[in-house]
Structure formats: structure tokens, C-alpha cells
Amino acid sequence: MQVAKNTVVTLDYNVTDPDGVLVDAGKDPLVYIHGGYDDIFPKIEEALQGKSVGETVKVKLQPDDAFGEYDSELVQMEPRENFPETLEVGMQFEGAPEGSDDDDFILYRVTDIADGKVVLDGNHPLAGTALVFTCTVTAVRPASATELEHGHVHDDGECDDE
Known part of the structure; x- marks a missing residue:
């Protein structure tokens, strides 16, 4: 299965600054619904479109693509x-x-x-910072009707929205 709109995508990832200094080791996998649900930065979502399990992408994010400029x-x-x-x-x-x-x-x-x-x-700690997001797709599955209705992944079938 490929990453596409309304699929739940699981990623192993890490985030560095442009000099390779580790910003986030990604200890826990990132799981999100693909397709404009605002669970992941749009530029990363765009790079993942059509990818399959085992594929890796590396996305360079300018501050405007990530946590914004420092204000x-x-x-x-x-x-x-x-x-x-x-x-x-x-x-x-x-x-x-x-x-x-x-x-x-x-x-x-x-x-x-x-x-x-x-x-x-009030700035995000990474505001004004360019980032390099590297991830490998580890799982892709169709999102459930409930997940799509709520706009987020249900890890254990439970949801506080109900």
C-alpha cells in the first residue's frame, strides 16, 4: 500500500539542524492521517505522497515551512x-x-x-530554525471511518471525542 489521502502512516524519523546537530531523535514513531489533516508539516506530507513501506525521504524545512520565524x-x-x-x-x-x-x-x-x-x-523553541526531517515509512493502512470523522489516529480504538 502506498501513502495516499486518508491513509494512516507510521514513520521512524529524526530531525536535525542544517549542520547535522540532532534536534529530535524520534524515539517514538510518528503516526498521522495523510491528506491535509494538519498532523504533519505540509512539505513533509507532500514528499511522502506515493511512498511505500521501507522508503525514506529527507526534507529540508525553512522556518516558514516548520515553526515559523522568531517573533x-x-x-x-x-x-x-x-x-x-x-x-x-x-x-x-x-x-x-x-x-x-x-x-x-x-x-x-x-x-x-x-x-x-x-x-x-511565546515562540516555539524551534522558531526561526531551519530543520532537516528524515523519515522512513514503516507502515501504511487505510484510516477507519471514525479516524477520518475525528481527523486523528486512534491508537487503541479509544477516543476522547466521543
């Missing part, structure tokens, strides 16, 4: 007293970017704590 507008500095007593770099908080609707929440990472201030970054 300095998504970096905010907030007073330390606005946060819980236990606070560490790397913790994440949901918040609305300055000047946006209160419904536009994004995930902010704490990147620095100093002088009574906390620096929050």
Missing part, C-alpha cells in the same frame, strides 16, 4: 510577583499576547528570571 513581539517581561513562589526557567504558562483578544491564548516559556522580572517567550 520578538512574543517576548514579554512580567513582574516576578505575578507568578507562583516556585518558578523555574523552562516552566510554561498560558497567556494572551499583548494587544490581542483575551481569547487568543498561547503557551509562554519562562526563559529568564532576574531582578524581580520574569522573561516569557
Whole structure:
């Protein structure tokens, strides 16, 4: 069976930067529904179209093809007293970017704590980074009607959507 619209594709993969530095070792296989369900970057999906089990593809992604350009507008500095007593770099908080609707929440990472201030970054950690995605197709099967209706893979037949 070949990778085509409405098939469930399983990939062994890894992600490096353009210099070959490992970004994601892909310890667990990536499983997604092929065909525009937004489970994988479109450029990778395009490269996988028509491939069969055992075939490998290598896709170079510019920031716009992956996690976007780094946006300095998504970096905010907030007073330390606005946060819980236990606070560490790397913790994440949901918040609305300055000047946006209160419904536009994004995930902010704490990147620095100093002088009574906390620096929050709403960019994805890989924003602004070119990536090389290498993967091998390890399985392809037709998606079930329920998977297609829900738009995601059901690993064990269970789904929180029901």
C-alpha cells in the first residue's frame, strides 16, 4: 500500500539542524492521517505522497515551512510577583499576547528570571530554525471511518471525542 489521502502512516524519523546537530531523535514513531489533516508539516506530507513501506525521504524545512520565524513581539517581561513562589526557567504558562483578544491564548516559556522580572517567550523553541526531517515509512493502512470523522489516529480504538 502506498501513502495516499486518508491513509494512516507510521514513520521512524529524526530531525536535525542544517549542520547535522540532532534536534529530535524520534524515539517514538510518528503516526498521522495523510491528506491535509494538519498532523504533519505540509512539505513533509507532500514528499511522502506515493511512498511505500521501507522508503525514506529527507526534507529540508525553512522556518516558514516548520515553526515559523522568531517573533520578538512574543517576548514579554512580567513582574516576578505575578507568578507562583516556585518558578523555574523552562516552566510554561498560558497567556494572551499583548494587544490581542483575551481569547487568543498561547503557551509562554519562562526563559529568564532576574531582578524581580520574569522573561516569557511565546515562540516555539524551534522558531526561526531551519530543520532537516528524515523519515522512513514503516507502515501504511487505510484510516477507519471514525479516524477520518475525528481527523486523528486512534491508537487503541479509544477516543476522547466521543
